[in-house]
Amino acid sequence: MDLFDDLPEPTQTAGEASVQKTCPSALEDRGAKRKRDAPDDEVVEEQKLEEKKVCKGVPILKGYVAARRGEREEMQDAHILLSDMKTCLSTLPTTVSRLAYFAVFDGHGGARASRFAAEHLHHTLAMKFPKETENLDKLVKKCLLDTFRQTDEDFLKKASSQKPAWKDGSTATCMLVVDDMVYVANLGDSRAVLCRMEQEMQGGDRKCVTLALSKEHNPTIYEERMRIQRAGGTVRDGRVLGVLEVSRSIGDGQYKRIGVISTPDLRRCQLTPNDRFIILGCDGLFKVFSAEDAVKYVLNVLQNGSVERKEGQTEEEGHYEAACQRLANEAVRRGCADNVTVILVSVSF
Incomplete structure (x- = not known):
């Protein structure tokens, strides 16, 4: 099981399925003086690292x-x-x-x-x-x-x-x-x-x-309501103790002892x-x-x-x-x- 809820891969279409990852030749000349003074193996590793950064296709x-x-x-x-x-x-x-x-x-x-x-x-x-x-x-x-x-x-x-x-x-x-x-x-x-x-x-x-x-958290969701009830809280009119509209938050100290938590859901894309x-x-x-x-x-x-x-x-x-x-x-x-x-x-x- 993956660590994250991954989103679906995009439909791949001809000509746009992947980012072009061509590297500029100018990269070879970058920091030429510093490279002349460095050992050959360091120069190779540094150049590989620079190429990797430039070729990633990082979005703006x-x-x-x-x-x-x-x-x-x-x-x-x-x-x-x-x-x-x-x-x-x-x-x-x-x-x-x-x-x-x-x-x-x-x-x-x-x-x-x-x-x-x-x-x-x-x-x-x-x-x-x-x-x-x-x-x-x-x-x-x-x-x-x-x-x-x-x-x-x-x-x-x-x-x-x-x-x-x-x-x-x-x-x-x-x-x-x-x-x-x-x-x-x-x-x-x-x-x-x-x-x-x-x-x-x-x-x-x-x-x-x-x-x-993202995934929303409110006390009407079964898993959220069960956690709150197990901790001694109640859900009335779709709210924790009839007051709080969300079941996870930062702060709300008075509700933390009855199942309102600060653990986020994570998604990756x-x-x-x-x-x-x-x-x-x-x-x-x-x-x-x-x-x-x-x-x-x-x-x-x-x-x-x-x-x-x-x-x-x-x-x-x-x-x-x-x-x-x-x-x-x-x-x-x-x-x-x-x-x-x-x-x-x-x-x-």
Whole structure:
């Protein structure tokens, strides 16, 4: 049994089944002076490593965010976009070319848990990130599980030291990208979805396939309800003790003794040239949009009409920015009374 819930492989079509992995000849001349002074075997190993990095076909990711308070008195969502997370690490495994991190946190009972997670979770993740690449998948899984546990413990310690004690909690949907591999760790009812373009038939039009990158946690799910009941809790009206809407979270100290946990579900997906974008959103978005409708809405903005661009933006960046902002606006227009946060991550090779 695999460590992760892997997503299906893309349909392979002629000419686009794999990333082109040609290496520039300029690589041979890089650092020529340093190589002349180094032993031959070191030069060969260094060149092989550089070639491996360049040839990986690492996708380019750009993140855009839109946040709306909606009809709530307070904005309890938080988010973070790190297109280059390498700056947070003291050392990075030599075979890893790129590290990126995007996350959305939907707070309840206050904004302190979501803000704490947005400010601290990625730093804990950076400290725990594997220093070696052997069994990288297994190590990344352990790193994410340990990071969520540590973040929850750190917040609960701080919350319990306050007078009166904080009772805030938060969902967490975090996307860590290691080269071309996406790892999504999720707690609660925020979600992540991927838009992948695939051909219907030989020579036919490309269609959009929406892939779920996360699994929701609420107490109406059988496994979640059973865990809560075994711990001495109850589920009423679809909520823990008739109050809490999610069955896993960061914070919520008063519910941790009755089966609400901070262990995320993990999913892994390798990005391909067929992938267009990823949406991370809180439940404020997905209360009024299905995953498929949200993806189609974004595609429509990307493919149709002109948009206003910010200074320095390319036309493509302007379309993604507009799609992100309009998606959040449309969620509010459709009557979502909750906070709405949308992160849109474009994918290109």
